Amino acid sequence: MSHRLAPPKATSTKPKPTLKPPATKQKKSGESVADLLKHQTPKPPPQTFATATTSSNMQNMQILSRSRSPINKTLDKPVSPISSRESSMSVSESEYKYTVRNLPQHIATQKSFYSFLITTINLRSILTLKVNFNRTALLITSAPITPAIINQFRTASGDANITVDPINKKSLNTPFPKVPTFSVVIRSVEHDITEADIMNQNPILKINRLHRIISKKTNRPTPLIRVISDDKPTIDHLLTQGITIFSRVYDCEVSHPPPPTPLQCSKCFQLGHGPNDCPNKPICPKCPESHHPSKCTVITAKCPFCQGSHPAWSRQCPVIKETPITENTPFVPTKIIDPPSEFADRDIAEDPDSPHSDPNPTQTLLRQVIAFFAKILFDIFPLQKPKMQQIIEQASLHAFEIITKISHSGHRIRFSFN
Ligand SMILES: [Zn+2]
Ligand SMILES: [Zn+2]
Ligand SMILES: [Zn+2]
Structure with a gap:
């Protein structure tokens, strides 16, 4: 198969950039524990029109930060933040984020506010709670906090000054959902401990999925358990505190870093250049049209490179997978x-x-x-x-x-x- 990506619509005035053949052989996997730790999370699309990186140094230094609008401080308006996880392409479990302020002293600790919510208010939708040192708290729930519940906060605590403000995201309509998932490996887990045991022993952790790692060399189960999560507090907890299973704390390590992501153009979806250096006509990554990806109405994507049922930026695309990666391949900046x-x-x-x-x-x-x-x-x-x-x-x-x-x-x- 050709190593060059050639979408049907792409036309070029300048010579098309092509990727050079590999200078070094990729290491075979399955040889060591380090290899077993290799990151297996499906990679997110490399770029979108909104966050496309360019070769400019300033933009190379850009970092992802949480974009939030200022908190609405009045409670007269209905408290109905939009789920932070929803997008036009995938709807996962809803999350509602709030900042709680002016906690009265007697419920201003993690433990006391948690038991206040569970026992006194009977709030069953808590996903994450973080009480800060300054009588404020971050509260993430799976159902909206209604004005009635806020009133309960005030009457039950005996303090009318408590405020509960939704944290809204600036923009919800990104063309591709980009919730990063991270992979952590639990070490030295005895073979009679099952995946279900680990889940049942840790109901508070938000784990997307986990599985025992099978050695590629021996084809046998290893003492390593891979945990996939998109919940940052869960990842932090695992990496800094470990995980408790049947009253023993097991150490967790980060997964082996994944190979670098080759730079892919967000206009023509060829590898090797960014949209600012693009010599080609823009294409839709999901259908034969040339509209912006957010305007695309097709339900099943059709890859312009291999005709497979994935978008052009998919790392599952065999054409992209087989493109050699060398020292000279331009990569997406970290x-x-x-x-x-x-x-x-x-x-x-x-x-x-x-x-x-x-x-x-x-x-x-x-x-x-x-x-x-x-x-x-x-x-x-x-x-x-x-x-x-x-x-x-x-x-x-x-x-x-x-x-x-x-x-x-x-x-x-x-x-x-x-
Ligand atoms: Zn291009
Ligand atoms: Zn389209
Ligand atoms: Zn493809």
């Missing part, structure tokens, strides 16, 4: 999810009423330095990510005494610090 400056809840940190905006600025600065160098190293040595990751983890431990774990979701990385 993006940092939740960069360290924003690890504190931004809405609360920026609240002028909040007494402690940044509890430890030095720590935040060191974390920023670690994240910055990790991004730089991954971008300079995209084919040596595992080695770079080791260097970063060791350096941050020895130089700053910070335990750093880096999770990967395609070209996006996220840090769990201890």
